[in-house]
Amino acid sequence: MAVPFRVGVLQLSMEPIQETLRMATACEAAGFDTFWLAEAYPWWRKHSMEARSSTALTALIAKETQRIGVGWGIISPYTRHPIQIAMEARVMQDLCGKGRFLLGLGASKIFMREIGEGEYGSAPALEGGAGKNAGVAEVGAEKGTGSAVPSPAIVMRESLEIIRGMLSGEPFEFTGKAFSASVPGLRRDAHASREPVPMYIGATGPVLQRMAGSHADGLLTASITTPAFVRYSRQFMEEGARKAGKDPASLDLGSVIVGSISRDKSHAKDGAREMAAMYLANKVQNIRGSADMLLQKAGLTLDEIQPIAAAMETGGRQAAARAVSDEVLAKVCPIAGTPDECIGRLEEYRQAGCTHILLELWGEKREEQAWLFGDAVLPHFRR
Numbered sequence: 001m002a003v004p005f006r007v008g009v010l011q012l013s014m015e016p017i018q019e020t021l022r023m024a025t026a027c028e029a030a031g032f033d034t035f036w037l038a039e040a041y042p043w044w045r046k047h048s049m050e051a052r053s054s055t056a057l058t059a060l061i062a063k064e065t066q067r068i069g070v071g072w073g074i075i076s077p078y079t080r081h082p083i084q085i086a087m088e089a090r091v092m093q094d095l096c097g098k099g100r101f102l103l104g105l106g107a108s109k110i111f112m113r114e115i116g117e118g119e120y121g122s123a124p125a126l127e128g129g130a131g132k133n134a135g136v137a138e139v140g141a142e143k144g145t146g147s148a149v150p151s152p153a154i155v156m157r158e159s160l161e162i163i164r165g166m167l168s169g170e171p172f173e174f175t176g177k178a179f180s181a182s183v184p185g186l187r188r189d190a191h192a193s194r195e196p197v198p199m200y201i202g203a204t205g206p207v208l209q210r211m212a213g214s215h216a217d218g219l220l221t222a223s224i225t226t227p228a229f230v231r232y233s234r235q236f237m238e239e240g241a242r243k244a245g246k247d248p249a250s251l252d253l254g255s256v257i258v259g260s261i262s263r264d265k266s267h268a269k270d271g272a273r274e275m276a277a278m279y280l281a282n283k284v285q286n287i288r289g290s291a292d293m294l295l296q297k298a299g300l301t302l303d304e305i306q307p308i309a310a311a312m313e314t315g316g317r318q319a320a321a322r323a324v325s326d327e328v329l330a331k332v333c334p335i336a337g338t339p340d341e342c343i344g345r346l347e348e349y350r351q352a353g354c355t356h357i358l359l360e361l362w363g364e365k366r367e368e369q370a371w372l373f374g375d376a377v378l379p380h381f382r383r
Contacts, residue, residue, distance in 0.1 A: 002249045003218075003249070003250065003252045003356075004355070005350055005355055005381060006033035006034060006069075006252075006355065006356045006357070007032060007346065007356075007357045007373075007377075007378060007381060008032055008033050008034030008069065008071070008254075008356065008357060008358055008359065009027045009032050009035050009036070009358070009359050009360070009361060009370065010035075010036040010038055010073055010256055010358040010359065010360050011023060011035075011036075011037055011360070012037075012038050012039075012040045012044075012049075013038065013039050013051065013053065013054040013057055014040035014049035014050055014051055015049070017057065017060070020037070020057060020061070021060060021061060021064050023035075023366060023370070024064060024065055024068070024070075025064055025065060026367040026370045026371065027068060027370050028065045028066070029371075029374070030370045030371050030373060030374025030375075030378070031374040031378045031382075032068060032370070032374070032378070033069060034068060034071055034102065034356070035061060035065070035068050035069070035070055036070075036071040036104070037054040037058050037061070037070075037071070037072065037073065038054065038073050038074065038256070039053070039054035039055075039072075039074070039075050039076070039108070040052065040054075041108070043282075046313075047278075047312070047316055047317060048316075054072060054075060055072065055075060055080075055088045055092075058070050058071075058092060059088075059091050059092065059095055062095035062096045062100070062101070067100075069099075069100050069101070069102055070092065070096055070100060070102070071101070071102035071103070071200075072103055072104045072105075073102075073104040073200070073202065073220055073254075073256070073358060074104040074105055074106035074200075075104070075105060075108075076106060076107060077105060077155055077156070077159040078108065078155070079108075081179065082158070082162035082163050082166070082179060083162065083166060083181055085159070086162070086163045086166035086167055087166075089101070089103055089167060089197055090167070090192060090193075092197075093167075093192075093193045093195070093197065094193070098193070098195055099195075101197055101198075102198050102200065103163070103198065104199075104200040104201075104202055104220050105156060105159055105160070105199065105200070106156075106201065106220070107152035107155065107156065107203075108202075150176075150177045150178035152208065153207050153211060154176070154177050154178050155178045156201060156208060156211060156215075157211060157215055158176040158177070158178050158179045159179070160201075160215050160216060161176075162174055162179060162181045163197075163199070164196070164199075165181070166181070166183055167193075167194075167196065167197060168196075169185065169186035169190075169194045170185055171183065171184055171185035172185075198217040198218065199216045199217050199218075200212065200216055200220045200252070200254065201215070201216045201219060201220070202219075202220040202221075203219060203220075203233075204222055204233075204291065204293060204294055206236045209236035209237050209240070210236050210237070210239055210240030210243070212237050212240065212251070213236070213237040213239065213240025213241035213242075213243075213248065213251060214240035214241060214243055214244035214246070215240075217251065218237075218251050218252030218254060218356070219233060219237045219251070219252075219253050219254070220254045220255070220256070220358070221233050221253070221254070221255045222256055222294060223256045223257075223258065223279040223282075223360065224258075224276075224279050224283065224291070224294050224295070224298060224332055225255040225256060225257055225294065225354075226297055226298045226332070227333060227348050227349055227351075227352035227354075228297040228298070228352075229294055229298070230253065230255055230352040230354045231352050231353055232293065232297055233253065234253055234353040237251060238251075252355050252356050253353060253354055253355050254355070254356035254358050255349065255354045255356070255357065255358060257334065257335050257349065257357060257359055257360065258272050258275045258276050258279070258332060258335070258336065258360050258362065259272065259334060259335040259359040259361050260272040260334065260337075260361060260362055260363040260369065261335075261336065261337070261338075261339065261342050261361075261369050261372050261377070262337075262338070262369070263338060263372075264338075265341065268336050268337045268338065268341075268363070269326075269329065269336055269337060270321070270363065271336065271361075271362050271363015271364065271369075272329065272334040272336035272362060272363070273321045273329055274318070274321035274362055275360060275362035275363075276324055276328075277308050277312065277320035277321045277323065277324045278312070278317055278320065280305045280308045280309070280320075280324070280328075280332075281305075281308050281312035281313075281320050283295065283305070284302065284305055284306060284309035298332060298333070299331050300332075304328055305328070307323050308320050308323045308324055308328075310323075311323040333345070333348075335349075335357070339373075339376035339377050342373070342377050343377055346377070346380075346381070359373075361373075
């Protein structure tokens, strides 16, 4: 069965809590399908934005809303053992009720580098965790054994298996290359859901994109996703699904896309320009390798975006925005402009194979932008 086309909003967890809550409730009232929170990382502190826990914030969002889907887009098993992720997912299930919570996992290579884990650090992956003495789980890190550090693909696959095992309520034993888990069964009289949670893998490369098709319910692609990158990603997701005997049409492909809307076209473009600048600078300064195909599919070169990264470092967001030319902004393919322009771009992404828009609204008066989307854009996709 084909999944429906959905339009949601994504924010980073580096924004003030009350502003995030107001935005989430505005998006629900405006008619958006989902509200996702991406976990920010400490690199943003250089630009006056503090990293906050997205799992804690999404619990608050779930409590303040009733209908809108609430997603983690994404959190990393390099910072939380899968048992801990499942425990936090229980909180979301309790608060959201059936079918409203969406769980997105990703390697988050910036986090890997910042905490010295996995293939980006000197220590083996995934040290710490609950431990034997906690009576819940122990991490299968290979510190001191001389063994190779588990790859992000192994970490992701094992994480999905453990989280599913935990949420099923059944007794669960697992020993892998990155993790181990020993979990007793949940008693029948326990007040906890046994419903499965839709799980997504956030990925930019073919290996994890195939895994999203074979082992998850969908794929999430990163900021600066363009229609060309959607087509590129979808082929790998579908390849993984077919190999696993799954129907590719049943999988959700969600994409983070810069957005800004206004009756004034130039005003809307300026809002998108600042967010595009932040992400392009981030690609240069933090995740060059994994971002190469994103930039290639956008037709962007490092020579074009290096000045944006330099401006971000020396002058902050506004300076970086001024360094984004009209040509560069056009290559980013934002959903930005008048309502009719936003409808046209949304259709372009849908035709490319995106089934779930994660719109990152930026610019002034974002709550008003959400209302304008709800009034003038979303009805087009409800007909």
